[in-house]
Amino acid sequence: MAASLEKLDPAEAWKPATEDIWNLKWAAHLFRRAGFGAPPFGFFVSRTSWEALQHAEKFGMDECVNQVIDGGPGQDYFTTLADEDTARLMNDDTKLPQLQGWWLNRMLFTPHPLVERMTLFWHNHFATSIAKITKPALMLQQNMLFRKYALGDFRELLREMGRNPAMLIWLDAASNVKGTPNENYAREVMELFSLGVGNYTEQDIREAARAFTGWRASGRGYEFSKGKHDDTVKTVLGQTGRWGADDVARILLEQPVAARFLVRKLFREFVNELEPPPERLIDPLAEQLRESNYDIKQCMRTMLRSRLFYSEAAYRKRIKSPVEYVVGLLNAFYAVVPAEAVAESMDGLGQSLFAPPNVKGWDGGKIWLNSSTLLGRHNLAWRLVGGEDVRFSRRIDPHAFVRTSKKDSADEQVDFLLNVLLQGDVDKVAREKLVNFLQDGSGEEREQESRLRELTHTILLMPSYQLA
Amino acid sequence: MFNRREFVKSGLAGSTLLAFGSSAPGFLASTAMAAEAGKEKILVVVELTGGNDGLNTVIPHGDDLYYKARPKLGIRTKEGILSVDEHTGLNPALQHLKPMVDEKKLAAVLGVGYPNPNRSHFESMDVWHSADPTRRAPNGWLGRGMSLLKMREGHVPAFHISKQQLPLALLGSGMGIPTLHPDKPFDLQLAGDPHRFQSDSSVATDKLQPKVSKENENNKKRRKLIDELASLGEDDKNEMFQFVRRTSMHTYTSIEQLREILSGGFQKPQGQAEYQGNQYSYKREGLYYELQLVAQMIRAQFGTRIYYLALDGFDTHSGQRTTHAQLLQKLGIAIAQFFAQLKRTSDEDRVVLLTFSEFGRRVKENGSGTDHGAGSSLLVLGPAVKGGLVGEHPSLEPDKLDNGDLRFNIDFRQVYATVLDRWLECDSRRVLGDAYENVPLFA
Numbered sequence: 001m002a003a004s005l006e007k008l009d010p011a012e013a014w015k016p017a018t019e020d021i022w023n024l025k026w027a028a029h030l031f032r033r034a035g036f037g038a039p040p041f042g043f044f045v046s047r048t049s050w051e052a053l054q055h056a057e058k059f060g061m062d063e064c065v066n067q068v069i070d071g072g073p074g075q076d077y078f079t080t081l082a083d084e085d086t087a088r089l090m091n092d093d094t095k096l097p098q099l100q101g102w103w104l105n106r107m108l109f110t111p112h113p114l115v116e117r118m119t120l121f122w123h124n125h126f127a128t129s130i131a132k133i134t135k136p137a138l139m140l141q142q143n144m145l146f147r148k149y150a151l152g153d154f155r156e157l158l159r160e161m162g163r164n165p166a167m168l169i170w171l172d173a174a175s176n177v178k179g180t181p182n183e184n185y186a187r188e189v190m191e192l193f194s195l196g197v198g199n200y201t202e203q204d205i206r207e208a209a210r211a212f213t214g215w216r217a218s219g220r221g222y223e224f225s226k227g228k229h230d231d232t233v234k235t236v237l238g239q240t241g242r243w244g245a246d247d248v249a250r251i252l253l254e255q256p257v258a259a260r261f262l263v264r265k266l267f268r269e270f271v272n273e274l275e276p277p278p279e280r281l282i283d284p285l286a287e288q289l290r291e292s293n294y295d296i297k298q299c300m301r302t303m304l305r306s307r308l309f310y311s312e313a314a315y316r317k318r319i320k321s322p323v324e325y326v327v328g329l330l331n332a333f334y335a336v337v338p339a340e341a342v343a344e345s346m347d348g349l350g351q352s353l354f355a356p357p358n359v360k361g362w363d364g365g366k367i368w369l370n371s372s373t374l375l376g377r378h379n380l381a382w383r384l385v386g387g388e389d390v391r392f393s394r395r396i397d398p399h400a401f402v403r404t405s406k407k408d409s410a411d412e413q414v415d416f417l418l419n420v421l422l423q424g425d426v427d428k429v430a431r432e433k434l435v436n437f438l439q440d441g442s443g444e445e446r447e448q449e450s451r452l453r454e455l456t457h458t459i460l461l462m463p464s465y466q467l468a
Numbered sequence: 469m470f471n472r473r474e475f476v477k478s479g480l481a482g483s484t485l486l487a488f489g490s491s492a493p494g495f496l497a498s499t500a501m502a503a504e505a506g507k508e509k510i511l512v513v514v515e516l517t518g519g520n521d522g523l524n525t526v527i528p529h530g531d532d533l534y535y536k537a538r539p540k541l542g543i544r545t546k547e548g549i550l551s552v553d554e555h556t557g558l559n560p561a562l563q564h565l566k567p568m569v570d571e572k573k574l575a576a577v578l579g580v581g582y583p584n585p586n587r588s589h590f591e592s593m594d595v596w597h598s599a600d601p602t603r604r605a606p607n608g609w610l611g612r613g614m615s616l617l618k619m620r621e622g623h624v625p626a627f628h629i630s631k632q633q634l635p636l637a638l639l640g641s642g643m644g645i646p647t648l649h650p651d652k653p654f655d656l657q658l659a660g661d662p663h664r665f666q667s668d669s670s671v672a673t674d675k676l677q678p679k680v681s682k683e684n685e686n687n688k689k690r691r692k693l694i695d696e697l698a699s700l701g702e703d704d705k706n707e708m709f710q711f712v713r714r715t716s717m718h719t720y721t722s723i724e725q726l727r728e729i730l731s732g733g734f735q736k737p738q739g740q741a742e743y744q745g746n747q748y749s750y751k752r753e754g755l756y757y758e759l760q761l762v763a764q765m766i767r768a769q770f771g772t773r774i775y776y777l778a779l780d781g782f783d784t785h786s787g788q789r790t791t792h793a794q795l796l797q798k799l800g801i802a803i804a805q806f807f808a809q810l811k812r813t814s815d816e817d818r819v820v821l822l823t824f825s826e827f828g829r830r831v832k833e834n835g836s837g838t839d840h841g842a843g844s845s846l847l848v849l850g851p852a853v854k855g856g857l858v859g860e861h862p863s864l865e866p867d868k869l870d871n872g873d874l875r876f877n878i879d880f881r882q883v884y885a886t887v888l889d890r891w892l893e894c895d896s897r898r899v900l901g902d903a904y905e906n907v908p909l910f911a
Contacts, residue, residue: 172837175786180835184785187840191588202587202871274708317708348652350633357632358517358780360590366711370634371719372647372654379657386659427700437693450659454690462697463712 004313005272010281013308019061026310027056027064028423032468033270033318034068034304035113037328042111043072048404049332050420065305069151069297071112078111086140094136100353101340103143107327108339114300118150119143120323121269123353126161126193127361128170130354135166139354141220142166154262154294155253158194162245163224165217170359174216177228181209186248188359194252196261200237207234211243253294259286263299270303272317273365281308316425318468319368322349325377329384329460332420335396337384345383348376369466381460387453398456399449410438413452417459425464434458503618505769509852509891512762512775512806512821513610514755515635516799518783519589520825521792522844523874525562526576526857530555533864541788541833552576552857561796564804565849572855573807575848575909577883579862581876585827585842589783592826597636599881599900607640609884609899610774614641616894623771624722629758630778638776644718646726650758654726656694658687695720734768737761737809740801755779755798759806767813773892782825786837799823803849820850820891824880830872831864843874846883852891854911882907 031039037049044055056064082105089102107116123146130139142164149157161167167185168174176182186209190200214229215222234243239251252258263285267277285299292298303309320328326346330337346352350373356362387393398417405416414434418426434455441451459465527543528534535542543549549557550566558565558576568574582601586592595601599609614625628634628647638645648654698716701709737760739750751757755777762775779799784791803821810816828844843862862874869875885896885904897903 172785175835175837177835182785182834182837183839184783187588191590197586197588197591316706319708319712348631348649358589363633366708367633369712369715370628370647371644371715371722372630372649372652373633374715374719375654375656375723376649376652379653382657388659430697430700433693433696437689440689454659454686458690458694458697461694461716463701463709463716466712467706467708 005275005277005281008281008308008313010284013281014284014302014306016305017061017307017310021310022057022061024053024057024419025315025423025425026061027053029310029315030064030068030304031056031113032320032324032328033309034300035117036107036324037331038334039064040072040111040113040331041109041334042074043067047334048401049334050405050416053420061305061310065301068114068304069301071115074111078109082106082110086144090137090140092135092137094140096130096136096352096354097340097343099130099136099139100343100346101338102140103353104323104327104339104342107323108330115147115150118296118300119146121266122146122150122157124356124361124364125265126167127356127359128166129356129358133166133169135169137220138166138169138217143354149296151297151300152295154289154296155249158189158253159246159249161189161193162212162249163215163222165220165222168215168217168222173212176209176213176215178210178213178230181206181213181230183209185209185212189248190252192360194258194261195255196257196264199255199257199261204236208236208243208248210234211236211248212245215245256286256290259290259294262286262294263289266299266303268364270300271309271314273319274317316464316467319365319466320468321362321364321368322346322351322373322377323353324468325349325466326380326384329381330396333385333396333398333401335384335392337392337395341391342384345380349373349380350376377466378461382457385453385456385460387450397449398452402452410435414438414455417456421456421459422462422464426462430462503620503771503773505620505771508618508620508771508773508818509893510766510773510775510819511887511892512759512777512819513637514799514803514821514823515637515776515778516782516795516823516825517593517778517780518825519592519827519829519840520782520795520823520844521784521788521838521841522580522825522828522846523831524788524792525559525796525847526552526556526578526845526861527559528556528861528864531861531864537832537864539833540836541838556857556861559793559796561793562800564797564800568804568807568849569855573849573851573853574855575853575858576845576856577848577878577907577909578845578857578859579843579874579877580846580859580880580883581827581843581874581878582880585870585873585876587827587840587842587873589826589840594636596824596826596880599884605640608635608637609888610637610776611640611645613888613892613894613899614638614643614774616898617773617892618894619773620771624725625772626774626776627762627765627770627772628776629761630776632778635776635778638774644715644722646718646722648761650761651753655723656691656720658690659684691720734764737764755802756805759802760809763806763809763813763815766810766815766819784829784837785839786835788833788837807849817851820848820852820887822849822883822887823847828874831869831874832872841873842870843876846880848883848887848909852910854908858907858909878907879904883909886910 039052039056044052046052046055085102089098110116128142133139145160171185171188172182183205186205191197210230211234214225231242233240236243236248236251260282263282289299308314350368351362383389384392385396385398402413402416407413407416418424438451438455441447524543527549529545529549543559548560550569551557565574586595594603597608598605619625625643626638626645628638628645629650630647631649634647698713701713739752740756741748742751758777781795807816810819824846825844827841829838829841859878862877881900882904885900886906886909888894888896888899889906890910
């Protein structure tokens with residue numbers, strides 16, 4: 001396929017899209033990207049995800065983007081409930097599936113899914129794994145910090161990372177002391193958290209490492225020891241002074257390349273992960289980000305309202321991450337399932353929350369799918385909708401779901417499911433085959449129920465359903 | 469032993485390969501350069517992820533500068549260094565490899581690296597995978613080599629045994645390379661499916677035998693439908709869609725293949741015995757188990773030429789002494805037991821194992837660990853290998869270091885070229901884009 005992004009006019013691309021293009025397809029696209037599939041509970045008064053999507057179509061683009069950016073009704077109530085759960089788990093006996101289930105629940109029930117999406121983005125950006133931290137409470141605490149700054153001021157978030165206990169442990173702050181600096185944090189903060197490779201020198205890393213000396217994790221907090229801090233002069237990216245951790249964070253984000261690095265990453269996460277965008281397409285957003293003092297919310301508003309976002313250059317140009325796939329699937333059925341059991345079942349899909357493979361996080365894109373992870377998805381999908389696993393069987397019932405549509409013929413039922421799950425992005429031949437499969441049964445109630453489970457599973461395995 | 473020829477016939481008949489004709493996934497070898505069954509030479513690559521400290525793996529214990537740079541981390545001879553020559557030896561944690569050292573089946577290649585070393589994990593790992601220090605190659609050395617290998621028709625050229633993502637090294641063949649999760653079913657699980665590749669070790673092997681006659685008719689239909697739906701949409705212009713479509717087709721084809729092989733009396737290995745409480749339990753994960761799985765696949769006469777595995781955790785910025793010893797011990801036991809198993813089935817002569825890491829570590833220790841470095845050592849093992857040291861240990865003189873890191877004497881592409889030319893028997897120039905002087909790895 002031609003490099004479509006190359007042809008775009010940057011001046012046009014980020015202008016707001018016009019209301020007249022708004023339809024079901026773009027509504028679903030927005031909710032897949034800025035959330036986890038269907039519009040969340042409570043966004044619109046609706047009994048099913050299908051009704052919610054239809055409401056979204058009626059409400060229009062402006063209203064939907066605003067809800068996505070600012071959150072829907074009931075946020076305070078949700079926060080109160082969710083914070084109780086957080087407090088309960090804030091101890092070191094908490095098991096990993098409990099933590100993961102806690103987060104999946106937030107993704108499923110939040111009235112502000114973009115916050116959870118961005119929390120996941122930051123978790124991947126500042127990728128820290130429980131494998132080394134070993135203290136669940138610190139992972140939870142770091143996760144709450146990501147949530148606090150999800151759509152906030154990135155300068156603050158980067159500064160906070162320099163004293164975040166989980167991060168301090170993750171990149172060996174304790175052994176970074178005056179006289180024997182440890183370069184781990186200094187290198188990754190430049191390479192992965194702010195500038196990107198090629199935008200600093202080995203000497204910058206060595207100097208910055210000295211500026212970061214003296215910090216260490218202590219209990220749920222941190223300690224700064226003046227005696228262990230190297231207070232001498234350092235030169236980092238051309239600026240010379242007796243720099244400490246906060247100074248380096250400031251210097252990093254003063255580099256024009258820092259805003260471009262971040263926008264590039266957001267672009268890949270929310271717009272298109274197939275092609276790297278040309279520099280000139282990134283520049284206007286990077287400039288806006290710098291001028292707004294790294295206001296992530298403003299940047300996201302521009303991105304999610306843009307002509308580019310509602311164009312073929314963005315549509316289905318991402319692969320759903322395992323988390324997007326699973327939460328999206330559950331959302332489509334408005335399923336209330338034990339999240340911890342879901343978390344346990346997600347092992348082997350290639351995205352274990354709180355346990356990214358390394359400090360670079362999950363690469364995403366095509367890397368999500370290989371023969372093993374694809375089968376992992378397929379088999380989890382069957383576990384969730386197949387009706388054989390008692391933890392999920394009664395809570396996800398495609399038959400009952402289809403009945404809400406009051407459609408009786410096989411054609412109409414297939415169309416209903418395809419609309420809900422794929423908004424009609426289906427080959428005609430594929431549709432025919434699905435209809436034939438559904439008609440192939442005896443029509444008895446019992447058999448019809450398992451047929452619809454099998455049909456749903458088949459749709460969830462289709463290549464287009466893997467795309468976000 | 470089941471009949472290999474029958475398998476190929478039935479395996480292909482049942483797979484999507486024939487059903488889709490020209491749009492068949494390029495998953496299986498279909499080359500005219502057929503290899504002889506049971507005679508293929510096999511390369512096993514073990515990636516040591518995180519930057520293995522080469523200096524503490526192959527130790528220049530005869531050099532005082534080593535102990536000067538490593539007052540805390542330096543390994544003393546009295547700790548039991550395994551001598552390779554009078555100045556150099558292996559870390560004592562690799563003691564399980566001593567028989568291979570003594571039998572000259574282990575080559576330690578010294579001072580391996582590349583010009584203008586990149587000290588980022590991810591950049592340098594890509595350099596090693598793509599065999600391109602300029603980072604322009606979009607694919608990997610093994611992937612590019614794969615299409616030049618002698619293969620038996622209908623066989624899978626390479627397997628990636630891992631819980632992790634497919635490595636760049638294996639991309640570029642135009643064929644989909646299957647990843648086998650060491651601990652998950654490699655099959656599509658449908659209702660009450662008798663074909664499940666059970667991961668649960670407590671299930672007796674007789675229960676793994678498929679009851680083919682009872683294959684649920686409905687499941688067969690579902691499989692067929694799923695296959696067919698994945699094959700539709702050939703004209704779709706969205707490259708992302710095409711990628712998923714291809715991956716799905718490759719996966720379904722490899723399921724069919726493996727199901728046949730696994731039903732042919734294949735037994736998953738037992739796993740590593742661990743004494744817990746007052747009884748042994750068997751650990752079915754980690755490099756040991758994965759290499760045992762490879763040994764079983766080789767024994768089952770898979771025509772596969774390349775296996776790719778990894779051991780993670782080598783980024784020892786702090787607390788290196790314990791961590792590094794534990795990792796090397798895991799590595800040593802896994803490799804020693806792998807070759808022991810191959811010996812039992814007389815397959816050892818046709819297997820060579822290569823380790824590598826994205827970089828070595830800084831010569832001077834940083835307290836309790838070491839920061840990212842450059843030049844390093846790597847190991848090549850197998851009966852076909854000419855044992856001993858290959859190359860010179862780079863100087864530890866401070867003014868001969870590159871920013872505190874070891875300089876390299878041997879370009880890593882020389883090692884690749886030697887393995888490609890001498891072991892896999894394919895022209896390294898076509899893979900590496902240039903001729904690299906071979907190093908004396910093979911007799």
